[in-house]
Amino acid sequence: MAEPISRFRIGYALAPKKKYSFIQPSLVDLASQRGIDLVPIDVEKPLADQGPFDCVLHKMCGEDWKNQLRDYAAGNPATLVIDSPDDIERLHNRISMLDVVGELELNLETARTESFGIPKQVVIYDEENLLNPDLWTEGLKFPVIAKPLVADGSAKSHKMSLVFNREGLSKLKPPIVLQEFVNHGGVIFKVYVVGDYVKCVKRNSLPDVSEEKVTSLESSLCFSQISNLPSHDKSDEDKYSTSNLLEDAEMPPSRLITDIALGLRKATKLHLFNFDVIRDIRVGNRYLVIDINYFPGYAKMPSYETVLTDFFCDMLGKKEKD
């Protein structure tokens, strides 16, 4: 008689919006064909009652969930938790998130022609400091982008302002990160990482700001999740018009992008993330990492079902060997 074929169970704990976008029938079917059942986890119920799991995927906030996961992992050391809540934590703060880029020691093949880094930035914890730029301006010039320090996935954490002058500072609510606005030709590069797989795509971004604009415009401009706006949906042609910028933009060197991606993967120990890169048009061949996101919108990545299923098989295969 034929041996029963063992199947794997991957539990997933995702917010409803994420579940809707990521757990597509096409992914569930492909994973199933390859022996993997994707099983929803109810975070309101004890995790131990819902197992066993060969692997747990998650993007949930809150200490309760983290504690559940830690307890489950301690009791089930053979279960793969992708990724560890402690490793994810550094991406929830816009300073620690980018610190890791500065720590990368890459032996770049492209070092003679390309370089990478992060924009100048400073963290402001209170209004007193904010309104006294003499305390923090070191090397930082207007315009700046004000970003909430916390990047926890809430709508609030994506609300940003482009600040053109001192006047614009008074509307900000610390704790915030003030980051140098770098002209980058209106296009950002999103680099999706899934284990050792790396895929870079182009997206719309904020348009460049000219010297004259800095003095003639209002004191600040608010925006949120600009890269998710389709071109035809832009509310104000003047502010966001990118014409053919997206189509015409040249991709960054793939070797550089892969080196940064795999460097970040090693340094953060994370398997599932993406990062946003801009090309500084003042320099031309300098690339700046401006954002790193845990478990991003993979469904927007070409062939995401195959990429993710291959990754699951790879991880489960390695686990079996161990």
Ligand SMILES: O=P(O)(O)O[C@@H]1[C@@H](OP(=O)(O)O)[C@H](OP(=O)(O)O)[C@H](O)[C@H](OP(=O)(O)O)[C@H]1OP(=O)(O)O
């Ligand atoms: O919803 P999507 O597909 O736009 O994905 C969001 C990501 O978009 P991207 O894949 O980079 O274009 C998005 O990336 P950005 O921060 O916009 O660069 C975040 O990863 C977002 O998660 P969170 O709100 O920060 O927890 C992601 O949101 P969640 O799907 O995790 O809610």
Ligand SMILES: Nc1ncnc2c1ncn2[C@@H]1O[C@H](COP(=O)(O)OP(=O)(O)O)[C@@H](O)[C@H]1O
């Ligand atoms: N330093 C910067 N210079 C120029 N544009 C930036 C800079 N930082 C962010 N942006 C623009 O703002 C958008 C949102 O910033 P980001 O840090 O990626 O926040 P979020 O986590 O909400 O995606 C980016 O996609 C990019 O268009």
Ligand SMILES: [Mg+2]
């Ligand atoms: Mg971003």
Ligand SMILES: [Mg+2]
């Ligand atoms: Mg982000």
